[in-house]
Each structure stands twice: as structure tokens, then as C-alpha cells.
Amino acid sequence: MIHTTNLIKNYSGNTVLDIENLDIPKGQSFGLVGNNGAGKTTFFSLLLDLIKPTKGEIISNDILVKDSEDWKPFTAAFIDESFLIGYLTPEEYFYFIGELRGQNKADVDALISQFDDFFHGEILNQKKYLRDLSKGNQKKAGIVAALIGNPEVIILDEPFANLDPTTQIRLKGIIKNLAETKGVTVLISSHDLMHVTDVCERIVVLEKGKIIKDLATSDATLKELEAHFSGAESA
């Protein structure tokens, strides 16, 4: 589904991302971990063509991301709050995104009705603008908005941060379901090793822009990751 080759991003001489080769097959739930500044968000921004690669390319579903815009219809993302439109209500925001993705009101309603327990009664019909919601609730709205319009690739940056424990558990269920039953390729990044190992079939560790581990998740994975990061800390 997503092929990355010789991808390099430099900022004023410093290389922040350098991925020689990374293939993510369709329907995989893919986790990206790494300390601050490892290049996770940079990679996601490149996937969304929000920044220009210094070298190399990403091909998503046979489409060259940096040249064509045809990857947009099947790709959805929630990177941070700047993806939300603060002066809309959550419902208006969902309908707006739906409209951009060719979904009518009824389609959007049908989709968001599946997330009632995820929203926990704090999103819909609140008569509040998105800018006035708490960080956690904003995140919930943003994540669900990324699911509108049956995208084949979903990119979520730090989806677990700021969420309460109940919502974290529900989100894990949602992500697993997407990859397993609907064949959606899900890319997430997280600082929480436990959550990633729970959710992702495959985990890639980035350090200073380079891939240093590429693991198929098993029972031993969490231990291995913990050992790696505690070692990295002392080094």
C-alpha cells in the first residue's frame, strides 16, 4: 500500500528523517514509536504532503504523494488540533468533512452513530464550538472525523495522548476493528509502548530519523521495547 524509498528530510543541514526503505502492506496496523524529535510527525507530514521531502519519495497506492493529489480521496488523518475548525460545532465539522469526502448528511449520521459510547455523550448536541471543548474531547472529534468517508489509509499522530482511560480502551477497539475487519491501513504513533503493542501488528522504532527496529508484534515485543528505551535513556 505505502512504499517509502530513500526518503530524506533536512532542515538547514540537519537530517531529521532518513528512511531507506519502508513498505506498509494494505490492512496493516502500523505503529511508530520513538523519543521526541525521532521524526514521527515529520514522517506523517510527508505522507500527507504537508512538507516537501528533501530527497526520495513515498508512493501510496501507486500514487506518488509529492506530485499527485490523487491520494487524498482514500487518505484521512488527524495530526493535531490544527486539523479542527474551532468555530464549528462537532456536528458541523463532521458534515463539512463528509461533504469534502463526498458523503451526505445521512451517511455521516450513520457513521457517527456508531461512536456514541466513544463520545460518551460529550461531543454531540452540546451546543458548543470545537474551540471550547476540552483537549480530550477535541481529540475524540478529530479522530472520528478522520474515519468519515471510508478512507483506506488512516494516519493518527499520538491518538492516545490526552484521552481518559475509558476512551483509550475504546479507541484501541476501534483501531483494531478497522485494520482487522475493514482492511484499513492504520498508521499511529505513540509514546505509550503498552498501547502500541496492544493495537499494532507491526512496530517500527525511529531514532534520530532512522529506523532502528522493525518488529512484528508478539508477546515479547513490549519487553523488548522497554529494554530498548530504558537502555537508550542511559546511553
Add this chain to the structure above:
Amino acid sequence: MTLKHFINLEWKQYFRSSYWQKSMALNVLLVFVALYFMVMFLALGIALYPILKETFPEQDPLNIVNNYLFYWFLADVLMRFFFQKLPVMSVKPLLTLPIKRSKVVHYVLGKSSFSFFNVLPLFAAIPFGVMLIANGYALISVVFWVLTVFVITLIINFLNFIIESLSSETELSYLPIIAFAGGLFAINYFNLISFTNLVSNAVSSIYETPLFIAIPILVLIGLYLINFSKLKKQLYLDSSLKTKTQEVKASNLEWTRKFGDAAPFMQLDLKLIWRNKRSRSSVFILVIGLLYGLFFYPNPVYQDQPWMFAFVGIFVTGIFLINFGQFIPAWDSGYYKMLMSQNIKYKQYLKSKYTLMAVSVVILFILSIPYVYFGWKILLAHFAAAVYNIGINTHVILFGGSFNRKKIDLNQRAAFNYQGTGAVQWLIGIPLMLLPLAIFGASYFFFSFEIGCLVLTILGVIGIIFHQKLMNLITEKYLDSKYKMIQAFSQDN
């Protein structure tokens, strides 16, 4: 020493803000404006006495000045309301530190008395006082007169904060203050209560019996204390420091469907304009823009200068276009990243903005038809200007927008808010206003008024005919600067 720390923090906040570093030119301009006012006031202070003496030889200049003080104070209240804000430091981080709340409040209030608005009157009052003394007025009395003016200025300073906090609690924004000032003015004007005399007598009696200055000083202390207790109560996270939440006012915008595939963006734009402070005020500016013609047309001097009509026409019919258009696409800067990763066509996005601006020109033209009262030539010029606005200026301003690199925070208020203003906004004015004026002026000069109107109209029609082509060009320009815009808009300033 806490005060030293406060000042130090404040200094760093000011000079380390990227805003300061980026917009040197704007700061220089502001300094020049300030200098200009200082010099003007100084000149006024020095020249006032001789001028009054010469124009009204029978009257006492001091008396005349006292008679006008009421208007001065009223104007001061109004000016401050729109331009002065309580200098609240970013107090949030200080709340958990071992600093007394009252100290923070005293500092904030104390700092406000050094505002430019308080110092400025002194530039006029002191030289005027010196002139009075030089002309044989009693030294002590004059000193107390200057002091009185200063104390009243400070009273207005603190009164303003109370008015502001009251009006910010209601949704009416500047309606109460206008009603208040207008009411005072009217009562005075129709002589129901003569505030002019009241103020004049009060100031004169202080001049004669300096001891009376205790009264304004007591008022000042009272206002300070009210401000103090008000502010102190608000220094909690859940009161004023919390950003206000607004009740949603949803409206049905289904009618925008008529505009086809640009409809979702039109709805978004309309909500953007109506639900955010900064953009909403650009709607209020419409009223001012519409009335702009009244400055010119009733004046017989301009009646013989028809070349002005086209300029006024461009302004009157294009006020929304200029106000809204100059910040495209910065209005959407907060969520620009999202828009760019969505499944959208840039063209639809821009088309929505174009349609909004074009419709606004038509509406403003219709609203400006009553100006025909001042002559049919005005109507003709406005029509030509409106066509020119739709055909040329909309495209020019959209094109200029692709050079916008400054983020706008929609929630900040508009008056004296230069956020998002860069060189683009100054430069775009040249093709926008001066070019049509030059074209019109030249054809008026060489041919006639009618030919001038015709030329503007033809240019506008050409623009409308090539609309699709122009939009494609503009779209390309936006695509070119996509990465630069994303990067610039994600930076806080």
C-alpha cells in the same frame, strides 16, 4: 524585588516575540504615528494661547479651553474604549508562584497609568500652562489646573477599564459606550444639562481654590479601588482567565447550495465571518465604508471634482472585498494543514471566496444607490467602480493572497490589531486603489467623465470574461506556495 522581575518579564515578552522581530516596519510606523501625535499636541499646547487671544480678544483663553474640556474628555473616553486595553500580563504562570495576588494586580493597574493615552494630554497641557504663566496667570493655580487635567485623564483611564469589562460581559460590544457617549453629548447639546458648564465650572473652581483638587483625587482613588477589587476577583483560572465559551447560534445556510460545488466552503466562510471576533468586525466596518461617501458628496468642493467619484466608488462598493480579501487565505490559517490534506480542489476553495466578494460588491452597490441624490454622475461612477471591483480587484486581491504568510488568530479583537498584517497588505493597496484611480483620472483628464466610467466598466467586463483563466492562474500560484504557507501558518506569532 518583584517589580523588577515583572518589568524584566514584560521586556522579554515584548522583544522576544517573533511578532516584534518580524514586523520591524510596522513598529517603526507606529513609533512615527506616536511621534506625530506628540508633536501635534506640543504644537497645540504652545500655539493655543496666542491663537485664542487673537481670535477672541475679549475672552479669557483659559475659560475657552475649560469650556471645551467636556468634549475633550468625551472624545478621550471613546478613543480609549476602542484602542486601549488593560495591560494584563500573561499572569497565568504567576498564579502558582509565591507572589501575592494583590501585588500582581497593583502592578497591572499601575502600569496602565503609564499608557501613551495618559501621557499624551500632558504634551498639550504643560506647554499651555507655561504659556499661561508667561502671560501673568498665577503660578500655583496654573500648576493645579494642569494637575487637574492629568488627574481627570487618569480617572478616564480607570473608568474605561470598568466600562470595558462591563461591555465585554454583554454581547452588545460597543453599543453601550456609543449610546452612553452619544447620550451625554445630546443632553449637553440640547442644553438639558450643560455638562460643558459643569466641567468648566468645576475646573475653574479648582483653579481658584486649589484645595478642591481633593475631590477628583478621591474619585480617582475610588475608581482605582473598584478596579483593584474587580481584577483581584478575576485572577482565578475559572473566571476571567478562562476563555469564554459561547452558545452556538446555528443558522440554516442551505441557500448556499445555489453556488454548486463551492457551497461547503461558502457555508464555512459565512460561519467564519459571523462566529469570530476579528472577522465579525469587518462586517461592522461595512457600515462605516458605506457612509464614507457622505464625507465627500455633500461637500460642494468635491462636487466639481468628479475624478473623486470613482475613487469613492471603489471604496464604497469594495469595502468588504478589501477588508476580507486582504487576509485570504490567512483567515483559514488555523486549520490550513487540515484543508491541505483533505480531498478538496483548491479552485472550489478560491471560488467560494471570489463569490462572496463579488456578491458583496453587488449588495454594496445597491445599498449605495441613494447617493444618486447628490447627482447621477455619482451613480454612474459607482456602477463603473462596482464592475471594476468584480472583474479586476477580486482577482488582484486573491492573487495577492498567495503571498500571505502571516497567521491570524480569529479570536482576537480587531481594533488596532495588526496581526496578520505584512508587507502584502500595504503593497496590495497600490493596484487595488491607485490603479483604478490612475486609469480613471487619466481618461477623465484626456477625454471626459463618461469615457472614464466606460474604461473602468470595460476593464471590469474583460476581467469577468476571463474569470476562469484568471482563476486557473491564481490557483496555480496558490499551489506553488502551498508548503511555504503551511509552514508559515503553523508558526505562532
